[in-house]
Amino acid sequence: MKIDILTLFPNMFDTIFQESIIQRAQKLQKVEIHIHNFRDYSKDPHHKVDDTPYGGGAGMVLMCQPIFDCVRSLKTKDSKIILLTPSGSPYHQRTAYNLSKESHLIIICGHYEGFDERIRSLVDLEISIGDYVLTGGEIPAMVLVDSITRLLPGVINEKSHLEDSFNEHYLLDYPTYTKPRVYEEMAVPQVLLSGDHKKISEYRYSESVKRTKSLRPDLLEK
Numbered sequence: 001m002k003i004d005i006l007t008l009f010p011n012m013f014d015t016i017f018q019e020s021i022i023q024r025a026q027k028l029q030k031v032e033i034h035i036h037n038f039r040d041y042s043k044d045p046h047h048k049v050d051d052t053p054y055g056g057g058a059g060m061v062l063m064c065q066p067i068f069d070c071v072r073s074l075k076t077k078d079s080k081i082i083l084l085t086p087s088g089s090p091y092h093q094r095t096a097y098n099l100s101k102e103s104h105l106i107i108i109c110g111h112y113e114g115f116d117e118r119i120r121s122l123v124d125l126e127i128s129i130g131d132y133v134l135t136g137g138e139i140p141a142m143v144l145v146d147s148i149t150r151l152l153p154g155v156i157n158e159k160s161h162l163e164d165s166f167n168e169h170y171l172l173d174y175p176t177y178t179k180p181r182v183y184e185e186m187a188v189p190q191v192l193l194s195g196d197h198k199k200i201s202e203y204r205y206s207e208s209v210k211r212t213k214s215l216r217p218d219l220l221e222k
């Protein structure tokens, strides 16, 4: 998969993709990530990317030209173009799965007060990572790249993501433990030491249900 990210703050991505699983996925050539500063595409003599809103109002609005030109230089017939905005559709594990099947994503990070409405005509999908407002789309872009990359075949053990919270069953993860058996008087549940795989599965399922009921009852309704 190829991912192109359009941003005014390319340095924000300096370390995030150079660590851990995303770094490994790039080394294994499962994903290719390119960061583009769309200011470089501005035809304005001062490389301006934003201006005041028509009709008045506070703040600056991202202009069409730099983003249109940058997207057009990257776009192919297989590209899926995503705009990150708090007014987009809510992002879910299901969205990550669907996007992990694409071959090319172009992700546009909005910034400042907003963007010219006509930029919407370029995009296939508008995504919000949650009902809160961030200063820009860079952190949401990191969220998308991380959650999608780990689902690409050969990046992590497939069984690991089948057991994720928010898989098809809409249940939160069951509790897990490792050595030692007792830590500060807190003991690992006996069933996990029993070697009885059927009992362990039943225990894990019931703990998942219990945890979901208590923390995310809305998921059980689904």
Ligand code: ADE
Pocket (backbone or CB within 6 Å): 084, 085, 086, 110, 127, 128, 129, 130, 131, 132, 133, 134, 135, 136, 137, 140
């Ligand atoms: N830009 C600012 N806030 C955002 C959010 N919650 N999701 C996606 N993009 C954003």
